[in-house]
Amino acid sequence: MARIQSTLLGLLAFTIPTIHALRTVQGSPCTSLCGDTSNTTSSEISCIDSAYNTTQTGETFESCVSCLLESNFQNATSGETDVNWGLYNLRFAFTSCVYDYPVPVTNVSTPCLVSCTTLGPALEMQLTDPVGSDLSSFCNSTFFADNVVTTCENCYTLTTEQAYLTNFLEAVRYNCHFPNDPGVAYSITPDRIFNDTELPSTTNSYGATTSATSTGESNVKKYLTVIIVMPIIGFLAISALTALCCFCLIQRRRRLAEERRSNQRNRWATGTFTAAWQPAWTNYPGSPYQQQFAMESTAPFGSAPFGSAIPGKGFNVVESDGKTYEAGYSTQYVTPVSEDGSDMKQSFQFRNESTSTQGQDIKHAESYQEFFASPGAPHAL
Numbered sequence: 061m062a063r064i065q066s067t068l069l070g071l072l073a074f075t076i077p078t079i080h081a082l083r084t085v086q087g088s089p090c091t092s093l094c095g096d097t098s099n100t101t102s103s104e105i106s107c108i109d110s111a112y113n114t115t116q117t118g119e120t121f122e123s124c125v126s127c128l129l130e131s132n133f134q135n136a137t138s139g140e141t142d143v144n145w146g147l148y149n150l151r152f153a154f155t156s157c158v159y160d161y162p163v164p165v166t167n168v169s170t171p172c173l174v175s176c177t178t179l180g181p182a183l184e185m186q187l188t189d190p191v192g193s194d195l196s197s198f199c200n201s202t203f204f205a206d207n208v209v210t211t212c213e214n215c216y217t218l219t220t221e222q223a224y225l226t227n228f229l230e231a232v233r234y235n236c237h238f239p240n241d242p243g244v245a246y247s248i249t250p251d252r253i254f255n256d257t258e259l260p261s262t263t264n265s266y267g268a269t270t271s272a273t274s275t276g277e278s279n280v281k282k283y284l285t286v287i288i289v290m291p292i293i294g295f296l297a298i299s300a301l302t303a304l305c306c307f308c309l310i311q312r313r314r315r316l317a318e319e320r321r322s323n324q325r326n327r328w329a330t331g332t333f334t335a336a337w338q339p340a341w342t343n344y345p346g347s348p349y350q351q352q353f354a355m356e357s358t359a360p361f362g363s364a365p366f367g368s369a370i371p372g373k374g375f376n377v378v379e380s381d382g383k384t385y386e387a388g389y390s391t392q393y394v395t396p397v398s399e400d401g402s403d404m405k406q407s408f409q410f411r412n413e414s415t416s417t418q419g420q421d422i423k424h425a426e427s428y429q430e431f432f433a434s435p436g437a438p439h440a441l
Contacts, residue, residue, distance in 0.1 A: 082094040082095060082097070082100050082104055082120075082121065082124045082125075082149055083097060083098070083099055083100045083145050083148065083149065083190070084096075084124075084128060084142065084145050085133060085134070085135045085138075085140045085141065085142050085145055085192070086135060086138070086140075087133070087135060088128070088131065088133050088142050088145075089127075089131060089133055089142075090124060090127035090128050090131055090133075090142060093120070093123050093124045093127050094124035094127070094128070099188075099190075100148070100149055100152045102152075102156045102162060102163045102164075102165050103117075104117060104120065104121055105117075105121065105152065105153045105156045105157065105165050106118035106121055106153075107153075107156070107157035107165055107166040107168060107222060107225075108166070108168065108221050108222065109221055109222060109223055109224045109256060110221070112224065112254055121149070121153070122250075122254050124146075124149070125146045125149050125150060125250065125253075125254075126250035126251075126254070127142075127146075128142040128143065128145055128146030128149070129142075129143055129146040129147075129245065129246040129248075129249075129250050129253075130245050130246070130249075130250065131143065131146075131245065132243050132244055132245050133243075134242050134243045138192055138193060139192075139193050139242070140192035140193060141240075141242050141243070143240050143244075143245065143246045144192070144195045144196070144240070145192070145195070146246070147195070147196075147231065147232055147235050147246075148190060148195050150228040150231055150232055150253070151183055151187070151198075151228075151232050152187060153225075153228055154183060154225055154228045154229055154232070155180070155183050155184055155187060157222065157225060158172070158173060158176055158180075158225065159173075159180050159183075159184065161180070161184050161187070162187065162188055168221065168222065170215075170216075170219055170222065171215070172212065172215035172216050172219065172222075175208075175211045175212045175214075175215045176208075176211075176212035176215070176216075178203055178205075178208050179203060179204060179208055179209065179212060180203070181201065181203045182198045182201035182203035182204035183198060183204070183232075185197065185198040185201060186198070196235060196236060196239065199235075199236035204233075204236070206233070206262075209229060209230075209233050210261055212229065213226045213229055213230055213258065213261075216229075217258045223256040223258070224253075224254060224255075224256065226258050226259070227252065227253045227254070227255060227258065227259050228253065230258075230259040230261070230262065231246075231248055231253050231259070233262050234247070234248060234259075234262045237262045238262075
């Protein structure tokens with residue numbers, strides 16, 4: 061009886077084009093395209109992509125569903141919306157073409173049935189007795205798993221005659237993840253659904269007011285732009301950081317060099333320059349040799365054991381071991397070591413081959429010392 065009824069409805073739809081059997085909301089503005097009926101029937105379903113452009117059944121289905129998805133109509137009494145009934149019709153078409161449920165529609169055979177079998181129980185839920193206010197209850201079924209949906213879609217994308225079914229299923233899944241707000245047109249435009257270009261898998265919401273473009277390339281362009289731009293930004297950042305490090309290093313070296321030059325100028329100006337061979341520790345006040353030299357300098361003439369003040373012009377000398385004493389030309393000097401431990405004074409021997417008095421020797425020594433610079437001007441001639 062049900063088969064005969066479906067056949068009669070199909071004949072009526074064929075002979076009277078203005079009456080169709082696609083379910084809509086009571087009072088919907090799409091009634092003129094979809095017809096006024098209590099339920100959708102398989103006679104208004106097309107399973108081949110080319111049929112949507114070449115047959116009246118396919119063109120009517122596309123026009124009706126497109127109107128429903130773009131409509132913002134909602135029945136104030138029942139709460140039903142045109143968008144939900146448009147998605148229901150897409151689910152009805154998918155189950156009719158893939159599972160032959162409720163009745164067979166086409167004899168096209170594809171291997172994709174194996175990939176989509178486990179989705180059947182969820183997609184067939186309340187298909188023949190739908191509740192207008194609860195058309196998305198199948199989304200909560202464990203049979204409607206995302207990984208299985210993606211596998212099923214990928215299979216139908218590779219077919220040459222039923223690629224539209226991929227987008228039918230994806231449009232249905234999208235509403236499960238991001239339910240459409242009542243009174244708002246569907247986020248995915250119909251021209252993307254009735255297209256052999258596969259919709260991207262549901263990962264991000266299109267938004268309530270933003271529609272996806274019909275080219276199917278927006279996401280690809282977005283990621284491609286990121287892939288191209290990120291390496292460039294990274295290279296520029298590394299180059300800038302390298303340049304900054306080089307600049308700071310050069311400035312630091314210049315500052316240190318300037319400090320060294322300034323210290324050298326100050327040391328030459330104050331006369332505190334220390335020869336490289338002079339031990340640095342002798343400059344400290346606590347040096348035992350400096351203390352010794354201080355004592356010797358203040359001691360009476362001839363009373364200090366080493367380095368006693370001697371008449372005449374001389375200059376300070378620092379030995380390599382740190383000992384400091386006054387040296388120069390004088391009438392006598394003190395030997396640093398004597399056998400009996402006493403000061404041992406001897407006269408300088410500045411005598412020429414002829415006989416000379418001690419006074420001449422001293423005068424000769426004093427005149428000879430004029431060739432040496434005074435301690436206050438070490439570089440003077």
